[in-house]
Amino acid sequence: MTMSPCRSRCFVDYEDLHQLLLAVQEKCCENHSQQIVSISLQIDLIDPLVVLDKFAQANTLNFYFENRSKGEAIAAIDAVTKLEITGKDRFSKTEEFIKDCLRNVVNFGNTNQSFAGMHFFSCFSFFDQHHQADYPFPAATIFLPKLQVAVKNLSCTLVVNNLIHANINIQTILRELQNEVKTLQFLSHYSPNIEFSPSNFNKSKITNSHSFKHSVSSALEKIASNHLRKIVLADALDVRAYNCFNLFKSLNNLRQLHPNCYVFSTSNGKGQNFIGASPERLISIQEQQLITDALAGSAPRGRTRNEDAANAKNLVNSNKEKHEHSLVIDFITQRLSQLGLFPQILAPRLRQLSNIQHLWTPITAVVPVNIHPFKILSQLHPTPAVAGAPRDIACAEIRRYENFERGLYAAPLGWVDGNGNCEFIVGIRSALIDGDHARLYAGAGIVAGSDPDKEFAEVQLKLQALLKALV
Ligand SMILES: C=C(O[C@@H]1C=C(C(=O)O)C=C[C@H]1O)C(=O)O
DSSP states (O other): OOOEEOSSSOEEOHHHHHHHHHHHHHHHHHHTOOEEEEEEEEEOOOOHHHHHHHHOOTTSOEEEEEEGGGTEEEEEEEEEEEEEEOSTTHHHHHHHHHHHHHTTEEEEEOTTSTTOSOEEEEEEOSSSSOSSTTOSSOSEEEEEEEEEEEEETTEEEEEEEEEEOTTOOHHHHHHHHHHHHHHHHHHTTOOOOOOOOOOOEEEEESSOHHHHHHHHHHHHHHHHTTSOSEEEEEEEEEEEESSOOOHHHHHHHHHHHOTTSEEEEEEOSSSEEEEEEEOOEEEEEETTEEEEEEEEEEEEOOSSHHHHHHHHHHHHHOHHHHHHHHHHHHHHHHHHHHTTOOOEEOOOEEEEOSSEEEEEEEEEEEOOTTSOHHHHHHHHSSOTTTSEESHHHHHHHHHHHOOSOOTTTTSEEEEEETTSOEEEEEOOSEEEEETTEEEEEEEEEEETTOOHHHHHHHHHHHHHHHHHHHO
């Protein structure tokens, strides 16, 4: 038995792996079938963003997810298998896809590590059908990556997934793994030196300020006539830069400027990326413990400590903001209860970000093993934090008021493993990047008492914070 020391922490028993792959292939030949072999290895600490930069190609599906305050980051590169679909049953179809893959897997290596084993990466659009025919992402994408590097609590895990069948060359798989491990070993010594040099750009508005405020006033009339209680209206900003946007640089800026947000990026394999820094967790499940955020009601951060405290106090005491917030809590608890869960509402608190602060109420529940995370996603998305109430009426009105496709904006995006652990966030404060062009998105919740000027200012505040990170 040969042990190949490839780095200080990573030992791959290539002989054992070779035997396993041959045995799996033999079975595949007998049954005329395919099988996934998922190899998990502990490796030296490496920045997953550096991995994304090194391995991501414009023509592959890639995913990046980082939560600095939790000490977690994941890069997922290229797909072993994927599903891209549209339509109402997109959540149940993606659930079936995962279940099919899980029936067909053999694990190898260090499976007790955090983020070991198969993880699926997924993004959805806000609506299940696009009105813009050439919108570059499907309504649902899910993929199992070929290569995944994840960090949690300063420990780093490499997962390499392979599809084994009769015609695959096992030697090639082993050689590729050796090369990947070698490349990662080299990258672990690499510390990116990213200069912050804003590039030249031109901005153009999708909605002018007058028409956004007009939409808010019109929505307020509908709220006054009881047609609606809340609607979230978004604005988009188009930016054309002198050079192509640098994904790596933008993500690095985002994680530095918004250290307590989820920084994310997902690609469509055709050259477009959807990226952002979102404060809003849709669901996170760890060993059946679910946590979700009711996040709605906002105020800017103050320029001084006193101003900041005054803004926070006004926010916490505002009946209008509290009403906007409670609509989200009510919806989430109702939906979780309909699934047979028993939601617990934790104490309300403030979520203070670098530029803005929000009312925030975490809600927890225990998830029975027979309820898949995607069932919960399909129940919760979209919450009144990004759509409104009643939900269906709000969604129909959003289509009427907004003159652009929301696409992946304000929709679920995240990962799920084979044991029902997952983390999905809401893709707000986000941008669609296409070469030298970016479309930035942000919105604000409108309820009785909203002021069109203030709502417009809130959206601009969010857009400017994003723009600062991108260029
Ligand atoms: C819709 C967005 O944010 C949502 C709207 C908020 C509000 O209006 O107070 C607060 C948090 C989010 O739920 C966005 O940032 O695009």
